[in-house]
Amino acid sequence: MSQLKINGKTYGFKEGSTLLECAKENGISIPTMCFLKETGALTSCFICVVEVEGKTNLIPACAAKAEDGMVVVTDSNKVKEARKKALELLLSDHTGDCLGPCHLGCPAHINIPKFIEELRRGDNKAAITTIKKSVALPAVLGRVCPEICEKVCRRKEKDSAVAICHLKRYAADLDLASGAPYLPFVEKSTGKKTAVIGGGAAGLTAAYFLRQFGHDVTIFEKNEKLGGGLRYGMKAERLSEKVLDKEIAQVLKIGITVRVKTEIGRDIRLKELLESFDAVFFASGWNNEVFDMFKKEGLAADPAGPKINRATHETNIKGVFAGEKTTLAVRASAIGHFAATAINNYLKGLSLEYEKRPFSVKMGKVSKEELEILSKGASESKRLLRSIVDNVIVKENPGEERVPFLRGETFEESKRCLKCACRKEKTCLLKKYSIEYGAKTEAYKGAKRGFSQDVKKTGIVYESGKCIMCGICVKISNKNKEISGFTYIYRGFNTRIDVPFDKKIDKVMEKTAEECVAKCPTGALAKM
Amino acid sequence: MQSGNKNNIDLSIVERIVSETGKDKSKLLPILQKVQKHFKYLPEEALLRICEITEISQAELAGVATFYTQFRHKIVGKHIISVCHGTACHVKGAEYITDAVRRYLKLKDGEDTDVNNMFTVEKAACFGCCTLAPVVKIDGVTYGKVTGRFVPEMIDLFLRRKAQNPEKNKPEAKESYVKGKVIIKIGLGSCCVAGGSKDVKDAFDKYIADNSLEAVTKRVGCVGMCHSTPFVEIAGSNNEPVFYVGVNVDDVKIICDKHLTSSTPMKRLVNTVKKGLDRISFNYYDRPEQADSIKLEEGGECAFLQPQKRIVLENSGEVDPLDLNEYRAKGGFKALEKAVKNMKPGEVIEQVKISGLRGRGGAGFPTGVKWETVRLSKSLGGKKYIICNGDEGDPGAFMDRMLLESYPYRVIEGLTIAAFAIGIDEGYFYIRDEYPLALENIEKALAECEKAGVLGENILGSGFSLKLHTFRGAGAFVCGEETALIASIEGKRGMPNFRPPYPAEKGLFGRPTNINNVETYASVPWIIKNGGTAYAGIGTKRSSGTKVFALAGKVERGGLIEVPMGTTIREVVEGIGGGVKKGRKFKAVQIGGPSGGCVPEVMADLPIDFEEITSTGAIMGSGGLVVLDDTDCMVDFARFFLEFIQNQSCGKCTFCRVGTKRMLEILEKLCKGEGSVSDIDRLEELGRDVKIGSLCGLGKTAPNPVLTAIKYFKEEYIAHTKRKCPAKKCKELIKYSVNDKCIGCTLCAQACPSDAITARPFEKHEVDQEKCIKCDSCKAICPSEAIDVTT
Numbered sequence A: 001m002s003q004l005k006i007n008g009k010t011y012g013f014k015e016g017s018t019l020l021e022c023a024k025e026n027g028i029s030i031p032t033m034c035f036l037k038e039t040g041a042l043t044s045c046f047i048c049v050v051e052v053e054g055k056t057n058l059i060p061a062c063a064a065k066a067e068d069g070m071v072v073v074t075d076s077n078k079v080k081e082a083r084k085k086a087l088e089l090l091l092s093d094h095t096g097d098c099l100g101p102c103h104l105g106c107p108a109h110i111n112i113p114k115f116i117e118e119l120r121r122g123d124n125k126a127a128i129t130t131i132k133k134s135v136a137l138p139a140v141l142g143r144v145c146p147e148i149c150e151k152v153c154r155r156k157e158k159d160s161a162v163a164i165c166h167l168k169r170y171a172a173d174l175d176l177a178s179g180a181p182y183l184p185f186v187e188k189s190t191g192k193k194t195a196v197i198g199g200g201a202a203g204l205t206a207a208y209f210l211r212q213f214g215h216d217v218t219i220f221e222k223n224e225k226l227g228g229g230l231r232y233g234m235k236a237e238r239l240s241e242k243v244l245d246k247e248i249a250q251v252l253k254i255g256i257t258v259r260v261k262t263e264i265g266r267d268i269r270l271k272e273l274l275e276s277f278d279a280v281f282f283a284s285g286w287n288n289e290v291f292d293m294f295k296k297e298g299l300a301a302d303p304a305g306p307k308i309n310r311a312t313h314e315t316n317i318k319g320v321f322a323g324e325k326t327t328l329a330v331r332a333s334a335i336g337h338f339a340a341t342a343i344n345n346y347l348k349g350l351s352l353e354y355e356k357r358p359f360s361v362k363m364g365k366v367s368k369e370e371l372e373i374l375s376k377g378a379s380e381s382k383r384l385l386r387s388i389v390d391n392v393i394v395k396e397n398p399g400e401e402r403v404p405f406l407r408g409e410t411f412e413e414s415k416r417c418l419k420c421a422c423r424k425e426k427t428c429l430l431k432k433y434s435i436e437y438g439a440k441t442e443a444y445k446g447a448k449r450g451f452s453q454d455v456k457k458t459g460i461v462y463e464s465g466k467c468i469m470c471g472i473c474v475k476i477s478n479k480n481k482e483i484s485g486f487t488y489i490y491r492g493f494n495t496r497i498d499v500p501f502d503k504k505i506d507k508v509m510e511k512t513a514e515e516c517v518a519k520c521p522t523g524a525l526a527k528m
Numbered sequence B: 001m002q003s004g005n006k007n008n009i010d011l012s013i014v015e016r017i018v019s020e021t022g023k024d025k026s027k028l029l030p031i032l033q034k035v036q037k038h039f040k041y042l043p044e045e046a047l048l049r050i051c052e053i054t055e056i057s058q059a060e061l062a063g064v065a066t067f068y069t070q071f072r073h074k075i076v077g078k079h080i081i082s083v084c085h086g087t088a089c090h091v092k093g094a095e096y097i098t099d100a101v102r103r104y105l106k107l108k109d110g111e112d113t114d115v116n117n118m119f120t121v122e123k124a125a126c127f128g129c130c131t132l133a134p135v136v137k138i139d140g141v142t143y144g145k146v147t148g149r150f151v152p153e154m155i156d157l158f159l160r161r162k163a164q165n166p167e168k169n170k171p172e173a174k175e176s177y178v179k180g181k182v183i184i185k186i187g188l189g190s191c192c193v194a195g196g197s198k199d200v201k202d203a204f205d206k207y208i209a210d211n212s213l214e215a216v217t218k219r220v221g222c223v224g225m226c227h228s229t230p231f232v233e234i235a236g237s238n239n240e241p242v243f244y245v246g247v248n249v250d251d252v253k254i255i256c257d258k259h260l261t262s263s264t265p266m267k268r269l270v271n272t273v274k275k276g277l278d279r280i281s282f283n284y285y286d287r288p289e290q291a292d293s294i295k296l297e298e299g300g301e302c303a304f305l306q307p308q309k310r311i312v313l314e315n316s317g318e319v320d321p322l323d324l325n326e327y328r329a330k331g332g333f334k335a336l337e338k339a340v341k342n343m344k345p346g347e348v349i350e351q352v353k354i355s356g357l358r359g360r361g362g363a364g365f366p367t368g369v370k371w372e373t374v375r376l377s378k379s380l381g382g383k384k385y386i387i388c389n390g391d392e393g394d395p396g397a398f399m400d401r402m403l404l405e406s407y408p409y410r411v412i413e414g415l416t417i418a419a420f421a422i423g424i425d426e427g428y429f430y431i432r433d434e435y436p437l438a439l440e441n442i443e444k445a446l447a448e449c450e451k452a453g454v455l456g457e458n459i460l461g462s463g464f465s466l467k468l469h470t471f472r473g474a475g476a477f478v479c480g481e482e483t484a485l486i487a488s489i490e491g492k493r494g495m496p497n498f499r500p501p502y503p504a505e506k507g508l509f510g511r512p513t514n515i516n517n518v519e520t521y522a523s524v525p526w527i528i529k530n531g532g533t534a535y536a537g538i539g540t541k542r543s544s545g546t547k548v549f550a551l552a553g554k555v556e557r558g559g560l561i562e563v564p565m566g567t568t569i570r571e572v573v574e575g576i577g578g579g580v581k582k583g584r585k586f587k588a589v590q591i592g593g594p595s596g597g598c599v600p601e602v603m604a605d606l607p608i609d610f611e612e613i614t615s616t617g618a619i620m621g622s623g624g625l626v627v628l629d630d631t632d633c634m635v636d637f638a639r640f641f642l643e644f645i646q647n648q649s650c651g652k653c654t655f656c657r658v659g660t661k662r663m664l665e666i667l668e669k670l671c672k673g674e675g676s677v678s679d680i681d682r683l684e685e686l687g688r689d690v691k692i693g694s695l696c697g698l699g700k701t702a703p704n705p706v707l708t709a710i711k712y713f714k715e716e717y718i719a720h721t722k723r724k725c726p727a728k729k730c731k732e733l734i735k736y737s738v739n740d741k742c743i744g745c746t747l748c749a750q751a752c753p754s755d756a757i758t759a760r761p762f763e764k765h766e767v768d769q770e771k772c773i774k775c776d777s778c779k780a781i782c783p784s785e786a787i788d789v790t791t
Helices: A019-025 A077-092 A101-105 A112-120 A124-132 A138-144 A164-177 A201-212 A241-252 A270-276 A288-296 A329-347 A368-375 A407-414 A429-436 A472-479 A513-519 B011-021 B025-039 B044-053 B058-065 B087-091 B094-104 B148-164 B190-194 B197-210 B249-259 B265-281 B299-305 B324-329 B334-342 B345-355 B367-376 B399-406 B408-422 B436-452 B482-489 B518-530 B532-536 B569-576 B610-615 B634-648 B654-671 B677-692 B697-701 B704-712 B714-721 B747-751 B777-781
Strands: A003-006 A009-012 A049-052 A071-073 A193-197 A216-220 A257-259 A279-282 A320-322 A454-456 A460-462 A487-489 A496-498 A525-527 B079-084 B119-124 B136-138 B141-143 B182-187 B215-220 B232-235 B242-244 B385-390 B426-431 B467-472 B513-517 B546-553 B559-564 B586-591 B597-600 B624-629 B735-738 B787-790
Touching: A003 A019, A019 A049, A049 A077, A077 A429, A077 B654, A077 B677, A101 A112, A112 A124, A112 A164, A112 A407, A124 A138, A124 A164, A138 A164, A138 A241, A138 A329, A164 A241, A164 A407, A193 A201, A201 A216, A201 A241, A201 A279, A201 A329, A270 A279, A279 A329, A320 A329, A460 A513, A472 A487, A472 A513, A472 B058, A487 B058, A513 A525, B011 B025, B011 B044, B025 B044, B025 B058, B025 B467, B044 B058, B079 B094, B079 B148, B087 B094, B087 B546, B087 B624, B087 B634, B094 B119, B094 B148, B136 B148, B141 B148, B141 B190, B148 B777, B182 B197, B190 B197, B190 B399, B190 B436, B197 B215, B197 B249, B232 B249, B242 B249, B299 B569, B324 B408, B324 B436, B334 B408, B334 B518, B345 B367, B345 B408, B345 B518, B345 B532, B367 B408, B367 B513, B385 B408, B385 B482, B385 B518, B399 B408, B399 B436, B399 B518, B399 B546, B408 B436, B408 B513, B408 B518, B426 B436, B426 B482, B436 B467, B482 B513, B513 B518, B518 B532, B518 B546, B546 B569, B559 B569, B569 B586, B569 B624, B597 B704, B634 B654, B634 B704, B634 B714, B654 B677, B654 B697, B654 B714, B677 B697, B677 B704, B677 B714, B704 B714, B747 B777, B777 B787
Parallel strands: A003 A071, A193 A216, A193 A279, A216 A257, A279 A320, B079 B119, B182 B215, B385 B426, B385 B513, B426 B467, B546 B624
Antiparallel strands: A003 A009, A049 A071, A454 A460, A460 A525, A487 A496, B079 B136, B136 B141, B182 B232, B232 B242, B546 B559, B586 B597, B586 B624, B735 B787
């Protein structure tokens, strides 16, 4: 049997098999986007490149046949760097948003497009699940949040932003009012103990997520009640205690211990805490008193805030974490969630760094024409600024007097979403490998394709700006003898894959549209 | 693509074309070419009809029709003005010409056809008339050495000609060379024609007929002395031949009067009288009284010809390219005869191996080894193909065009010997669309060969048969890559495939295929005739034999030359080419076109050899040599090649499709003075990435022009980051102004297309910087060197 060497190890191989097949058979993973068994090697994406001894160029593993005595390297720096570059070049001509601008813009990165779609479907359970994956207190945030997400909502460029904050509040209120409000899944106990200092938005959120990770959590609150700034720094008409209490109770339900009227530095010292807790998180807000307490407990800080590693929230003392100063509840929420992630990584012995800003290609500002295309599926109606019930203008009546959406209104408002986010964000190979190889979305700037969208009545969407020219759909439609199937058009940087003669895909692609959607490695071909 | 403006497209024409051409996929390109020939563009209705009546799907058709540059999808004007943007034309100001044409036709941005629908302007890749740069073609008529100022006159001239001479298509008169008559040999390669030789020949014919002179004109192939075209040789039966260079229509009369006599005494008398009258009426104001003949043994012509060794270009300027008898009389087809009658196929391959001949297409793969591989490749039923790669796409190269036009029989003979040695009975000449005369000559030559029994069934009674077809390319540089070329013949987009399998194992229609370049085949007859050892004795150890180069650019004597391998670049540029213009400095030579690079003057003593050239970062390529002087900007030059490559990329691989685009964008930034030093580093880094991460030769070599330019001329790149263009070429970084030498003649003001100079007679002129479009018109016309360009 013929043999070859991959990454220093010798393997036998079947005559005629490609390097990609060989590697796969032996458990060595090589990334590829344009290769499929049924379509054969198309050698277009070039991320499957490997080094072959004796060749100056990198070789696409999908097409190169294994030869006796070949020496192949699949994981050298040269290879990784080339894959990263190929991905970055593809990203530089990839038009779309992996995540909606609202999703990225929200400090807590709530998957807004997803919960809006769930609300549109009338599935409140799903909506609250989506929301509570990122925040612990949505009913509260739905009342106090300055709507940062709405400032970047693309619908704003057309008329006005989708009432995201109001929709979130609707979902949260409905959930709390239901007989069985949403409770997250709590992982098996890890036996680790964590202390959270401060029971405000950051502390409650951190506790909520730390508990879900399976850790024991105790909140230390100096005041009589939990809530921090939400309780003691908020006008009552903005946020009623009733709502706050209800939502905090819901958080605590998953098994969080609370010690109120306990102040660090006065009632208990950090040193003592560290004897009984594996990790401590300071979510104590920031003022002169806290600054003094930090100094007293030996924590590095300056008047502007605690001195921490911004990527991990670590302080100068091992096992002690702290959140940066903020005055916004939503930002505090985000800090709580991120710190909980870092602490969990710390307790599980993983790398402490977590993704602060999720990976996403951004379309940025769109042209009028592009906006027009994006708006096609959305409802034309204006933002519901006033309630149909009693004609009270929302802006003039902040806080608790804000009139909540009714069921029908929620439905109407949710239809206004332009759905900027990619439909295949979860399965996109370009995204997957970009994260894996650390490819940056804006490593190369230059001319980019415009946004376009072609929708088939059967609910299939083709967005050519997201196409990486892999050629899989061309091969599939050709193989199945579509009368008018996908084809390459033009040459050079202007090369596109599209249906011929400026036709719309609705008129063509009778047999293979579904298959092409399933095989398309990116969100170029997707289901509505 | 323009969707159906129902122009009453007569679909019966499409049906007729299909029934004549065939219905299978491989007929797609010829069908589209014929449809376009009829409609001047590809109407959508016609394309859809093709799909209905052939095996070709809409997807396949649309893919192909949008891939090749030749195909147009919009209605065009009555006439097409193609401005050549090849390398030589670029360095000689093709950009100014395009601008001038567009201004003359009053075209707005984004438009390419004038309001009267008379003219459509196109940029052409390269016509291979590099020594006449810049070149413009209007329909079939080529104009060389065009200037911006000449543009209105050129268009006017074209229209007047058209009116006088509506579609004259008279068959070529068959010349008979009677002994005793004076033979006037005129080169009729397409360069020469562009230089006016067809007009000169017509003038000779007319003058001879009108005056019943004892002479005939004879069409001969390229002499190679393109710098002095039209080139005329007067070969008497008794006298030594006399040569004239740069002959003009007006010279015809003078030359005839000097050398020829009339056939009858009466005519002679009439002529004498006429001569006298002409002397009175003829305007000799700006022409010398006599055209001066030259001697090939002395002066520049000698320097040009003497160092050359002509194997591939044997008998240049002597024989009629299409006269098979003449070719045979000079020893043509003797090599084929020797091969098929006295040698075994293996012996032929052995001789080629001994000769050390390496592929002249650029990569330098040993020819004999390739032939042997194809010979040993197994194929069902034994079917194999042979292809002559005549898709000479490098802008700045025209060797293959010249060979196909001037020495069609030699190429056919070489290819036939190869087919015999390998055991192939069918093949193709793939000739690029921009070379109509080459295609025409090959087609005619093939027909002649079949008639004479040196091609077709049972060649020379040997039992060996070979059927050869021609295939016209459709405008795609990448089709010079062998797998793309094969895809193109098969009727597909010219997208390369991963090798192996090499065409030698799995090529055209899945069969083992031998592909060589034109010059490679043309070298074969000499090798077979004289033996491999004799050939190996020429040139260097690793690179044997001779190499044909197309010498053009900023060189005094450009042309088609053939030198033994090992000759230095300096010998070629300064010896044969006579160096750059007086007062200018030889800066670099671009070798290998878009896949090659710039070899700086300091390295000009490098011997020409595959390995030596590669060591500089350039490649031998197919043989384009474009000489650059100190007025050529290396940043702009790199941008020029990258722009070309970017347009030509088949679009398949990531690095080539997107990578070269990003490189081009950085170069554009640098040319505008907006780049930084880190951009240069990034450019180099990207260049290296594209090189190692591309599938085919196009991508693998695409960064070469950029990388060599940075390697040897980094200071120029750095200057651009400081908003300076040392060569004073980049428009955004230069300024035109008038110095004190101005004599106030107002010529510049008249020439200025943007009214940036006000005509104030006898006063020093001024350039309004706001209005100046940097078209160079003022500088070109100024009689007193009063226009300064500063950076």
